[in-house]
Amino acid sequence: MKSELPITLPVEKVIDEAEGVKSLIFRHKLDAKPGQFLMVWIPRVDLKPFGVSYLEEGSFGITVCKVGPTSEKLCRAKKGDLLGIMGPYGKPFTLEGRRIILVAGGYGAAPLFPLAEEAKKKGITTTFIIGAKSESYLIYRERAKKAGINTIITTDDGSCGRKCFTTDALEDALKAGGIDKVYSCGPEIMLKKVAELCRRHQVKCEVSMHRYMKCGFGVCGSCSVDDQGFPLCKKVVLTGEEALRIKEFGQHSRDASGTKQPFAR
Numbered sequence: 001m002k003s004e005l006p007i008t009l010p011v012e013k014v015i016d017e018a019e020g021v022k023s024l025i026f027r028h029k030l031d032a033k034p035g036q037f038l039m040v041w042i043p044r045v046d047l048k049p050f051g052v053s054y055l056e057e058g059s060f061g062i063t064v065c066k067v068g069p070t071s072e073k074l075c076r077a078k079k080g081d082l083l084g085i086m087g088p089y090g091k092p093f094t095l096e097g098r099r100i101i102l103v104a105g106g107y108g109a110a111p112l113f114p115l116a117e118e119a120k121k122k123g124i125t126t127t128f129i130i131g132a133k134s135e136s137y138l139i140y141r142e143r144a145k146k147a148g149i150n151t152i153i154t155t156d157d158g159s160c161g162r163k164c165f166t167t168d169a170l171e172d173a174l175k176a177g178g179i180d181k182v183y184s185c186g187p188e189i190m191l192k193k194v195a196e197l198c199r200r201h202q203v204k205c206e207v208s209m210h211r212y213m214k215c216g217f218g219v220c221g222s223c224s225v226d227d228q229g230f231p232l233c234k235k236v237v238l239t240g241e242e243a244l245r246i247k248e249f250g251q252h253s254r255d256a257s258g259t260k261q262p263f264a265r
């Protein structure tokens with residue numbers, strides 16, 4: 001199903017993923033592929049984009065990190081609450097190669113998890129690097145263990161896994177060789193580093209890049225990127241080389257009014 005008018009669905013289940021992070025599961029057959037996103041309408045509040053983080057036969061879910069008023073409302077949702085769902089939108093990841101690495105920072109693990117599951121089903125050797133600033137913010141550790149997905153955990157403060165950035169763990173793996181493709185989602189400064197490392201090691205890569213999105217399907221122009229001007233929502237998933245051609249990649253995004261917001265370094 002692809003819907004440009006919201007379909008209203010009750011929340012079937014709420015999962016506590018980490019500090020300030022919840023997943024909302026819906027019972028519905030969603031015709032989506034790993035990497036795509038939904039516009040979620042919270043009645044009387046707002047319409048916001050969220051990646052598809054759970055994708056199973058007959059059910060799907062989103063994972064919400066509490067950062068402001070809408071995400072906070074979503075994190076307070078209970079079983080039976082009604083939400084409007086539009087989509088799926090954006091281009092999915094292209095799964096290829098025999099050995100792949102997935103690199104996630106924060107809620108960036110959300111659209112990558114269904115990709116890890118699909119890769120496992122296809123017998124592709126997968127390493128999932130999941131990073132966060134500290135242990136309490138890490139998501140999907142248990143989920144990955146249960147699904148039998150090989151993970152490397154990194155934290156900025158060393159409270160869990162390796163004390164390093166996700167990109168340090170990626171660089172080690174790329175130096176060891178034999179990697180066919182890298183997929184990444186998370187803070188844009190991290191995505192830029194991932195794309196540059198892959199270019200240096202001549203390994204294919206795809207990144208899921210986010211901008212302020214108001215419509216989600218290419219009409220409002222709020223997600224256009226400098227200096228090419230295309231609406232990012234029509235793609236979201238870009239090859240590393242496509243992303244590196246975007247002038248503002250890793251430099252700044254724009255807020256709801258279109259004002260440039262530089263990324264904190």
Ligand SMILES: Cc1cc2nc3c(=O)[nH]c(=O)nc-3n(C[C@H](O)[C@H](O)[C@H](O)COP(=O)(O)OP(=O)(O)OC[C@H]3O[C@@H](n4cnc5c(N)ncnc54)[C@H](O)[C@@H]3O)c2cc1C
Pocket residue numbers: 037047048049050051052053062063064065066067068069070071072107110111209210211212213214236
């Ligand atoms: C394609 C895509 C997929 C996303 N997937 C997820 C996900 O899986 N899980 C998750 O927790 N978050 C995801 N986000 C970000 C999520 O949309 C924002 O965190 C959310 O809209 C915040 O709204 P708020 O009112 O709580 O916060 P606000 O106080 O309004 O804003 C807090 C920050 O959230 C971002 N944001 C706010 N509104 C939007 C918007 N309409 N579009 C893009 N960014 C916005 C801005 O960076 C802003 O600085 C995704 C964004 C995009 C573009």
Ligand code: FES
Pocket residue numbers: 212213214215216217218219220221222223224231232233234
């Ligand atoms: S969000 Fe409206 S054009 Fe992309």
